[in-house]
Amino acid sequence: MAPQLEPFFKQVxxxxxxxxxxxxxxxxxxxxxAQDENRKxxxxxxxxxxxxxxxxxxxxxQRPLGKQPGKEHLDLPPVVIARYGNDKNKRTILVYGxxxxxxxxxxxxxxxxxxxxxxxxxxRMFGRGxxxxxxxxxxxxxxxxxxxxxxxxxxxxxxxxxxxxxEYGSExxxxxxxxxxKKFFKDADAVCISDNxxxxxxxxxxxxGLRGCNYYSISVSGPAQDLHSGVFGGSAHEPMxxxxxxxxxxxxxxxxxxIPGLMDLVAPLSEEEKTLYSNISYTMDNLHESLGSETGIxxxxxxxxxARWRYPSLSIHGIEGAYSAPGAKTVIPAKVIGKxxxxxxxxxxxxxxxxxxxxxxxxxxxxxxxxxxxxxxxQHDGKWWVASPKHWNFxxxxxxxxxxxxxxxxxxxxGGSIPxxxxxxxxxGKNVLLLPMGSSTDAAHSVNEKLDKRNYIEGxxxxxxxxxxxxxxxxx
Amino acid sequence: MAPQLEPFFKQVxxxxxxxxxxxxxxxxxxxxxAQDENRKxxxxxxxxxxxxxxxxxxxxxQRPLGKQPGKEHLDLPPVVIARYGNDKNKRTILVYGxxxxxxxxxxxxxxxxxxxxxxxxxxRMFGRGxxxxxxxxxxxxxxxxxxxxxxxxxxxxxxxxxxxxxEYGSExxxxxxxxxxKKFFKDADAVCISDNxxxxxxxxxxxxGLRGCNYYSISVSGPAQDLHSGVFGGSAHEPMxxxxxxxxxxxxxxxxxxIPGLMDLVAPLSEEEKTLYSNISYTMDNLHESLGSETGIxxxxxxxxxARWRYPSLSIHGIEGAYSAPGAKTVIPAKVIGKxxxxxxxxxxxxxxxxxxxxxxxxxxxxxxxxxxxxxxxQHDGKWWVASPKHWNFxxxxxxxxxxxxxxxxxxxxGGSIPxxxxxxxxxGKNVLLLPMGSSTDAAHSVNEKLDKRNYIEGxxxxxxxxxxxxxxxxx
Numbered sequence: 001m002a003p004q005l006e007p008f009f010k011q012v013x014x015x016x017x018x019x020x021x022x023x024x025x026x027x028x029x030x031x032x033x034a035q036d037e038n039r040k041x042x043x044x045x046x047x048x049x050x051x052x053x054x055x056x057x058x059x060x061x062q063r064p065l066g067k068q069p070g071k072e073h074l075d076l077p078p079v080v081i082a083r084y085g086n087d088k089n090k091r092t093i094l095v096y097g098x099x100x101x102x103x104x105x106x107x108x109x110x111x112x113x114x115x116x117x118x119x120x121x122x123x124r125m126f127g128r129g130x131x132x133x134x135x136x137x138x139x140x141x142x143x144x145x146x147x148x149x150x151x152x153x154x155x156x157x158x159x160x161x162x163x164x165x166x167e168y169g170s171e172x173x174x175x176x177x178x179x180x181x182k183k184f185f186k187d188a189d190a191v192c193i194s195d196n197x198x199x200x201x202x203x204x205x206x207x208x209g210l211r212g213c214n215y216y217s218i219s220v221s222g223p224a225q226d227l228h229s230g231v232f233g234g235s236a237h238e239p240m241x242x243x244x245x246x247x248x249x250x251x252x253x254x255x256x257x258x259i260p261g262l263m264d265l266v267a268p269l270s271e272e273e274k275t276l277y278s279n280i281s282y283t284m285d286n287l288h289e290s291l292g293s294e295t296g297i298x299x300x301x302x303x304x305x306x307a308r309w310r311y312p313s314l315s316i317h318g319i320e321g322a323y324s325a326p327g328a329k330t331v332i333p334a335k336v337i338g339k340x341x342x343x344x345x346x347x348x349x350x351x352x353x354x355x356x357x358x359x360x361x362x363x364x365x366x367x368x369x370x371x372x373x374x375x376x377x378x379q380h381d382g383k384w385w386v387a388s389p390k391h392w393n394f395x396x397x398x399x400x401x402x403x404x405x406x407x408x409x410x411x412x413x414x415g416g417s418i419p420x421x422x423x424x425x426x427x428x429g430k431n432v433l434l435l436p437m438g439s440s441t442d443a444a445h446s447v448n449e450k451l452d453k454r455n456y457i458e459g460x461x462x463x464x465x466x467x468x469x470x471x472x473x474x475x476x
Numbered sequence: 477m478a479p480q481l482e483p484f485f486k487q488v489x490x491x492x493x494x495x496x497x498x499x500x501x502x503x504x505x506x507x508x509x510a511q512d513e514n515r516k517x518x519x520x521x522x523x524x525x526x527x528x529x530x531x532x533x534x535x536x537x538q539r540p541l542g543k544q545p546g547k548e549h550l551d552l553p554p555v556v557i558a559r560y561g562n563d564k565n566k567r568t569i570l571v572y573g574x575x576x577x578x579x580x581x582x583x584x585x586x587x588x589x590x591x592x593x594x595x596x597x598x599x600r601m602f603g604r605g606x607x608x609x610x611x612x613x614x615x616x617x618x619x620x621x622x623x624x625x626x627x628x629x630x631x632x633x634x635x636x637x638x639x640x641x642x643e644y645g646s647e648x649x650x651x652x653x654x655x656x657x658k659k660f661f662k663d664a665d666a667v668c669i670s671d672n673x674x675x676x677x678x679x680x681x682x683x684x685g686l687r688g689c690n691y692y693s694i695s696v697s698g699p700a701q702d703l704h705s706g707v708f709g710g711s712a713h714e715p716m717x718x719x720x721x722x723x724x725x726x727x728x729x730x731x732x733x734x735i736p737g738l739m740d741l742v743a744p745l746s747e748e749e750k751t752l753y754s755n756i757s758y759t760m761d762n763l764h765e766s767l768g769s770e771t772g773i774x775x776x777x778x779x780x781x782x783a784r785w786r787y788p789s790l791s792i793h794g795i796e797g798a799y800s801a802p803g804a805k806t807v808i809p810a811k812v813i814g815k816x817x818x819x820x821x822x823x824x825x826x827x828x829x830x831x832x833x834x835x836x837x838x839x840x841x842x843x844x845x846x847x848x849x850x851x852x853x854x855q856h857d858g859k860w861w862v863a864s865p866k867h868w869n870f871x872x873x874x875x876x877x878x879x880x881x882x883x884x885x886x887x888x889x890x891g892g893s894i895p896x897x898x899x900x901x902x903x904x905g906k907n908v909l910l911l912p913m914g915s916s917t918d919a920a921h922s923v924n925e926k927l928d929k930r931n932y933i934e935g936x937x938x939x940x941x942x943x944x945x946x947x948x949x950x951x952x
Contacts, residue, residue, distance in 0.1 A: 211706060215804045224768020230687060230892025233819050234731050234789030235763065235780045237771045241729050244792055248724035253717050253844040255710050287711065292700020295713045295847040304711045313710030315808050316720055318799030323815060325796065328691045328855045330817055330892075332791050339799060341806055343709050368729040371771040379804045416706025 003155070003468035005403065009461050011150035012142065016457045019142045020125065022052070023456065024117040026099075026134045027127035033077065033100035033168040042077040042164045045099045049080045049137070049162055056144045058082040058160070065165075065172035076172050077164025081184055084144055085157035091470055092157040094188035094428065096420060097137035097195060098166035101129035102445050109447040123453035131451040132444035136194035136437040137162055139456070143464040155471035159188055166195075166420075174423050181427035190393040190470070191424045191432040194463070198439045199410055203281045204401045204462065206394055207434035209309060209413030210421060212344035212384035214353050218246060218361055221335035222372035229330040237370045239336045240322055246374070247338050249364040251314040255297050255307065257342070259314075259360045265348040266312060273310070277302040280410050290440070309413035312348065316340045339379075343415060350381045385422045386413070391431040396469035403469075404462045435466065479631070479944035481879065485937050487626035488618065492933045495618045496601065498528070499932065500593040502575075502610045503603035509553065509576035509644040518553040518640045521575045525556045525613070525638055532620045534558040534636070541641075541648035552648050553640025557660055560620055561633035567946055568633040570664035570904065572896060573613035573671060574642030577605035578921050585923040599929035607927035608920035612670035612913040613638055615932070619940040631947035635664055642671075642896075650899050657903035666869040667900045667908040668942070674915045675886055679757045680877045680938065682870055683910035685785060685889030686897060688820035688860035690829050694722060694837055697811035698848035705806040713846045715812045716798055722850070723814050725840040727790040731773050731783065733818070735790075735836045741824040742788060749786070753778040756886050766916070785889035788824060792816045815855075819891060826857045861898045862889070867907040872945035879945075880938045911942065 012019075031045035032038040046062055053060045062078035077100065104114035110126075112118040117127040129135075140160060147154050161184075165171045177185070198205050220239040227236065251257050280301070287296050287304055298304045307313065320337040323329045344353060358376055365374040388394070389411050401409040418434070425432045437459035443449045488495075507521035508514040522538055529536045538554035553576065580590035586602075588594040593603040605611075616636060623630050637660075641647045653661070674681050696715040703712065727733050756777070763772050763780055774780045783789065796813040799805045820829060834852050841850040864870070865887050877885040894910070901908045913935035919925045 213706065213806065215806070222767075222769055222771040227767070228892060229789070229791035229793070229817060230689065230819060230890070231784065232767070233791045233891060234783035234787055235772055235774065235891075236767055237729060237731075237773055238791055240792040240794070241727055241731075244720055244723045245729060247720045251717055253713060253721060253846040255713075255717075291698075291703070291708070291712055293698055295698040296711055297713055297847075298711065307710035308707065311710055313705070315705040315709045315714055315806070316716040316798075317705070317805055317807055318716070318809065319795055320800055320802055322792075322800070323794030324798070324800035328815065328817075329793055330689065330691070330791070331793055333794065339804065341705060341804075343706055370729040371769075371773075414706070415709060415711075416704060 003472060005465055005468060007150040008146055008152050008464050011146040012457060012461050012464070015142070015146055015149065019138070019457065019460060020119070020453070022138050022141065023125065023130065023135055026138060027117045027129055028115055030115045031100045031129070031164065032103050033165050034103055036071070036074060039074055039077070042100050046078050046080050046164055049099055052141055053082045053160070056084070056141060056148065058084040058144070063176065065176060068171060079173065079176055080160070080162040082160040083157070085154055087157055090156050091189045092159060092187040093467060093470060094159040094161060094185055094191045094424070095140050096161045096191065096193045096424065097140070098133045098163045099137055100164045100167050101132065101134070102167050104128040111448055119453065124450045125453055125456065126448055126450045128449055130449055131438035131442035132449065133166070133195045135451040135456050136459070139194065139437055139460045139463045142460040143467065146460070146464065154467065156467050157187065159185065170420060173420065177423045177427045185428055188428050188430055190430050191428060192393070192435050192466070193418070193421060193432065194435050194437050195418060196414060196434050196436045197442060197444070198436055199280065199282055199412055200286060201439040201441055203407055203410055204405055205410035205412040205436065206389065206397050206401070207412050207414055207436065208389040208394065209386040210384060210417050211309070211415050212382050213341055213417050214344055214350055214381040215339070215341040215379040216357060216376060217379055218243065218338040218374065218376045219335060220372050220374050223334045226334045227332040229332050232332055236332070237372045238332050239372050240333055242365065242368055242370045242372050242374070243319065243336050243338050245368055246361055246364050247316055247340070250316065250340060255313060257312060257314045259356050261356045262312070262353065265352055267346040269310070276411065277305045280305060280412065308415040310345055312345050313343045314340060344384050346384060346386055348384070350383065354378050382417050382419050383422055385425065387425070387432055392473035392475060393431040393433045393470070396473045397433055397435050397466045399469045400462050400465035403465050404458055435463070479948060481941055481944060483626040484622055484628050484940050487622040488933060488937050488940070491618070491622055491625065495614070495933065495936060496595070496929070498614050498617065499601065499606065499611055502614060503593040503605055504591055506591045507576045507605070507640065508579050509641050510579055512547070512550060515550055515553070518576050522554050522556050522640055525575055528617055529558045529636065532560070532617060532624065534560040534620070539652065541652060544647060555649065555652055556636070556638040558636040559633070561630055563633060566632050567665045568635060568663040569943060569946060570635040570637060570661055570667045570900070571616050572637045572667065572669045572900065573616070574609045574639045575613055576640045576643050577608070577610070578643050580604040587924055595929065600926045601929055601932065602924055602926045604925055606925055607914035607918035608925065609642070609671045611927040611932050612935070615670065615913055615936045615939045618936040619943065622936070622940065630943065632943050633663065635661065646896060649896065653899045653903045661904055664904050664906055666906050666946070667904060668869070668911050669894070669897060669900070669908065670911050670913050670939070671894065672890060672910050672912045673918060673920070674912055675756065675758050675888055676762060677915040677917055679883055679886055680881055681886035681888040681912065682865065682873050682877070683888050683890055683912065684865040684870065685862040686860060686893050687785070687891050688858050689817050689893050690820055690826055690857040691815070691817040691855040692833060692852060693855055694719065694814045694850065694852045695811060696848050696850050699810045702810045703808040705808050708808055712808070713848045714808050715848050716809055718841065718844055718846045718848050718850070719795065719812050719814050721844055722837055722840050723792055723816070726792065726816060731789060733788060733790045735832050737832050738788065738829065741828055743822040745786070752887065753781045756781055756888065784891040786821055788821050789819045790816060820860050822860060822862055824860070826859065830854050858893050858895050859898055861901065863901070863908055868949035868951060869907040869909045869946070872949045873909055873911050873942045875945045876938050876941035879941050880934055911939070
């Protein structure tokens with residue numbers, strides 16, 4: 001039975017201008033976590049959120065995370081945690097978002113002032129943080145307010161966890177989540193994160209998987225200092241020659257990873273999974289539009305989505321220590337460091353991937369018969385994540401999408417990583433759902449970031465409806 | 477018959493402190509051509525040279541070269557030209573040197589003030605420009621002074637050409653040399669350039685060959701902007717993957733150039749030439765010392781010297797547009813430009829080399845079946861140069877070395893290029909000799925640049941003795 005959502009929906013529509021004002025106030029605070037001089041603004045933004053939540057009747061705390069590692073003159077911004085409702089007979093949903101933003105300067109190419117929310121005739125609300133992630137965070141506050149004003153009881157208990165360092169590596173958050181797993185987070189029955197985007201612009205999606213990332217460095221060194229290529233060219237082994245050779249043995253131009261054994265770690269494609277991709281609202285034109293070129297590898301959207309979501313990929317990012325400026329320099333670099341990463345998928349375990357990478361790189365270097373020295377190491381890794389999309393958490397969200405937008409959502413995975421997803425899953429042991437509010441054209445991290453008014457207002461309805469369906473879904 | 481050199485040599489010894497003072501004054505003028513703020517010092521150094529030459533009785537002109545291309549607020553430093561002697565019955569020798577220097581800051585790691593000549597107990601005279609190239613330039617002035625004071629007539633007419641932009645690409649010089657080929661330079665019977673170094677520290681050398689250099693760029697481009705490797709990895713052709721593949725097909729780790737047909741352009745090694753290398757005063761230890769490692773390719777000094785002097789080499793210098801900083805960034809660069817150069821030797825013509833390079837690069841890229849776009853072009857080229865070491869210009873210098881140092885000089889070539897060499901040869905049509913004054917440990921362009929007192933004083937004798945043998949050598 002569908003919950004009675006009309007009074008809530010009606011209230012959201014009536015409050016829509018006030019919700020946009022709330023977003024305007026939030027965007028006006030330049031809470032840039034990467035810039036020291038804006039740290040006070042990040043704290044100001046935390047206070048703004050805490051005040052708003054308290055005003056709505058939530059129990060709020062600003063939890064300090066200590067000094068910033070490596071920049072001990074700076075305090076890390078607090079995690080704003082809040083509880084709204086404490087009814088043992090209701091499910092408890094933990095929601096996550098972040099209140100810090102990427103840097104932005106008008107002169108970077110913004111058409112409007114980045115920290116002034118500017119709404120155009122098409123309902124596009126431009127401003128840094130509008131879609132990433134202040135809009136979605138405020139969506140939860142809007143849900144509470146609309147329920148209160150409509151006189152509708154929130155059908156679940158809501159736990160909020162809003163951090164202020166997401167755009168700078170979520171410093172301190174992992175430890176906080178672990179520490180609170182049996183305390184503040186202990187009642188959570190499921191987790192919902194709204195910090196990604198629809199695949200396109202029309203159809204909402206629910207995201208149930210992310211790839212992991214293992215990032216490697218390969219160094220090759222020989223001479224004690226950079227050499228002049230006129231004097232030494234032809235008489236000394238050149239580290240760049242060796243490195244370029246080894247890098248050329250990692251992946252072919254069709255994206256096939258050349259590391260023996262690596263593809264054996266990948267979960268086989270089942271017949272059932274195969275059918276999922278054709279229904280996704282995505283076209284090759286969408287790919288070409290986002291690339292700005294027709295340089296996609298695969299001929300079909302199905303194979304393209306699989307390449308992005310469920311197969312690993314290997315990208316060579318660059319070389320440190322070689323000549324990288326415009327112009328010409330006749331240098332033989334003494335030591336060069338190649339950087340590449342592998343996007344990982346089920347069932348690739350990081351240790352297995354590392355072993356295969358190290359063996360292959362060393363074997364390929366040995367074939368070169370060079371007197372230079374090679375080293376290869378892991379810079380960092382982050383595990384892939386795949387949730388069960390049949391869990392009631394997803395079923396509830398799916399019904400909410402149908403109710404608000406009139407369509408079945410795309411069930412998607414993503415090629416990139418959102419590390420906090422895995423942190424919450426591991427700390428709580430509960431199902432995690434990614435429920436995006438913004439669309440593919442929102443330009444998060446770029447100039448002219450925006451959130452469409454429709455996505456914000458209907459998105460607020462979606463978050464509220466989701467909570468109602470959560471309250472009704474049978475456990476499976 | 478050996479010329480009577482004793483009075484000249486004796487005078488050089490008597491004037492040695494005054495010659496060192498002359499070098500001290502010159503080093504004190506920071507005539508750094510690459511730094512705008514030092515342009516006035518470059519002019520000051522030109523004036524210093526002109527005054528000294530006039531004081532010795534030479535006819536001197538400072539010839540302006542106009543504004544500096546791309547920096548039109550700066551005047552190019554003048555070419556200081558001078559004539560000493562105008563006797564139709566004598567040979568005329570044109571000597572070249574440069575009076576500008578590389579940048580230097582104490583904090584770069586200098587043990588002494590770079591613009592204060594500092595002589596240590598071993599007779600090492602530290603200072604920027606001491607060996608490159610103020611010492612050799614002043615050597616010619618010392619020769620004139622010692623002859624005058626000894627009452628010995630200079631046996632040849634001397635033409636000087638001293639430039640002030642050598643360390644910044646010799647802007648304007650090529651055109652000047654061409655323009656003066658039938659004017660100021662028209663009487664020259666041979667050319668002598670003292671702006672390179674002995675192969676080691678004990679034995680002088682005469683240099684009769686230089687490699688050329690063809691510098692190339694390969695660009696690979698695909699998407700319209702840099703991509704996130706999580707989102708697009710596996711679904712788009714990556715320019716870095718393609719570029720690394722193409723670069724790996726240029727040269728193998730043993731220095732063998734893989735471009736079909738290129739080695740066919742190289743002049744074959746004759747039996748006579750083969751014998752030249754074993755007599756050269758050079759060891760594998762010298763190579764290892766200068767590399768700071770034992771990463772030489774070849775097992776013998778002969779093969780090492782051939783690789784450096786008479787065979788081409790290919791070096792990969794770096795990649796523009798990729799991630800080159802320390803740390804980790806998960807970018808797929810949209811456009812990357814690989815830089816490499818080929819050191820050329822007889823009989824490689826630049827157009828032939830270009831054609832083979834372009835064909836090979838395009839053929840290797842075609843094999844990749846990538847949808848990205850590749851371009852390859854020549855950034856610049858400079859031709860190799862080989863003079864006849866049997867010309868009287870070399871014979872005279874060889875006898876002078878034997879007279880002053882008691883040894884036969886090494887007859888050497890160099891792996892790098894000194895473009896002015898070829899300019900003088902082409903403009904005058906006369907034999908060009910490279911007659912170095914400094915030794916292999918002088919650290920030109922580096923911190924703690926020095927010229928040994930022995931090299932400066934005995935070097936002055938060598939330059940003078942060379943002129944006397946020039947006057948006596950029969951033409952061949």
